[in-house]
Amino acid sequence: MIDTFKIAGKTFTSRLIIGTGKYRSYAEMKAAHTASGTEMVTVAVNRVPLDHQSESFLDFLAPEMQILPNTAGCYDAEHAIRTARLAREALETDWIKLEVIGDKVTLLPDNEQTLEAARILVREGFIVLPYFSDDLIMAKKLLDIGCPAVMPLAAPIGSGMGVQNPSNLRIMREQLPEATIIVDAGVGVPSDAAIAMELGADAILMNTAIAEAQDAAQMATAMKLAVQAGRLAYLSGRMPKRLYASASSPMEGVIK
Amino acid sequence: MKVFINGETKDIPEEINLIKLLAHLSLPQQRIAVELNESVVRRKDWDTTKINAADNIEIIHFVGGG
Numbered sequence: 279m280i281d282t283f284k285i286a287g288k289t290f291t292s293r294l295i296i297g298t299g300k301y302r303s304y305a306e307m308k309a310a311h312t313a314s315g316t317e318m319v320t321v322a323v324n325r326v327p328l329d330h331q332s333e334s335f336l337d338f339l340a341p342e343m344q345i346l347p348n349t350a351g352c353y354d355a356e357h358a359i360r361t362a363r364l365a366r367e368a369l370e371t372d373w374i375k376l377e378v379i380g381d382k383v384t385l386l387p388d389n390e391q392t393l394e395a396a397r398i399l400v401r402e403g404f405i406v407l408p409y410f411s412d413d414l415i416m417a418k419k420l421l422d423i424g425c426p427a428v429m430p431l432a433a434p435i436g437s438g439m440g441v442q443n444p445s446n447l448r449i450m451r452e453q454l455p456e457a458t459i460i461v462d463a464g465v466g467v468p469s470d471a472a473i474a475m476e477l478g479a480d481a482i483l484m485n486t487a488i489a490e491a492q493d494a495a496q497m498a499t500a501m502k503l504a505v506q507a508g509r510l511a512y513l514s515g516r517m518p519k520r521l522y523a524s525a526s527s528p529m530e531g532v533i534k
Numbered sequence: 535m536k537v538f539i540n541g542e543t544k545d546i547p548e549e550i551n552l553i554k555l556l557a558h559l560s561l562p563q564q565r566i567a568v569e570l571n572e573s574v575v576r577r578k579d580w581d582t583t584k585i586n587a588a589d590n591i592e593i594i595h596f597v598g599g600g
Contacts, residue, residue, distance in 0.1 A: 297600030307598065322599025325540040325592065326561055336565055336596055350599050363574045364594045368567035435600065463600075485600030 297485025304338040314498035318344040348375040355395035400424040412446040433464025440470035451478030468504030475508025535587040552583040
């Protein structure tokens with residue numbers, strides 16, 4: 279079965295999008311990317327160091343990889359917009375992971391500023407993939423203004439806590455059946471990724487869960503399999519939950 | 535003259551354009567972008583964009599991130 283999904287007309291076979299941060303080496307990052315089967319990776323925009331030459335980090339990304347620059351570290355719409363414009367100029371890409379943070383401790387998104395920035399960036403022709411709280415109404419607003427996909431969090435960035443509000447993701451899936459929903463942030467282990475996919479996410483974006491594993495490449499393989507398993511389970515349709523038992527073997531005809 | 539580059543005060547030659555400034559700073563010219571006083575300067579305009587005293591310049595590249 280060929281099970282692909284599209285964002286802004288581009289087809290992806292892998293439903294796992296991964297980050298490029300926190301790896302112990304670029305070689306380890308590259309091995310993890312290969313093992314994950316990912317076709318899209320996120321990168322961060324940062325000031326060039328003026329006091330030393332830096333290695334060209336982008337050289338360690340496979341040339342066919344879709345690069346998704348982010349606006350990490352931005353705390354208001356204005357900074358996120360400036361960062362997106364710089365990323366577009368440097369990489370000649372309209373793709374942007376919009377991230378406007380509201381608080382340094384939790385790194386939870388500022389949904390109001392995110393919406394404001396998304397509106398302007400969409401108008402400027404960006405393909406805006408916004409990170410936001412797992413809220414249906416916010417998802418609707420982001421889709422209405424022209425975001426081709428929405429990226430609700432599962433848990434705070436880098437927390438590894440897994441899906442904290444499965445009902446929110448389930449409601450979002452049921453109420454927005456046509457939307458592309460990418461669960462971004464909070465996955466810790468493959469079962470978390472599988473749960474998000476079972477709930478109907480179209481894809482998962484993760485970084486720390488792979489980068490901070492003792493064996494990043496092996497964890498990347500595990501995540502790939504979990505995403506595939508969760509996707510297949512979602513398409514298969516789960517059994518209903520029951521409060522009481524339902525025997526699998528016939529109750530009639532048992533010897534007395 | 536003094537300008538602000540990536541938050542640092544720098545003393546740079548007078549009458550310099552953006553492309554010469556990048557060379558002066560020994561920076562690569564690929565996969566970077568430049569903002570002058572909070573507006574992106576398109577790559578094609580680098581050689582005609584003059585830097586003035588007290589300009590605020592941001593030069594970015596890419597690093598690992600999620």
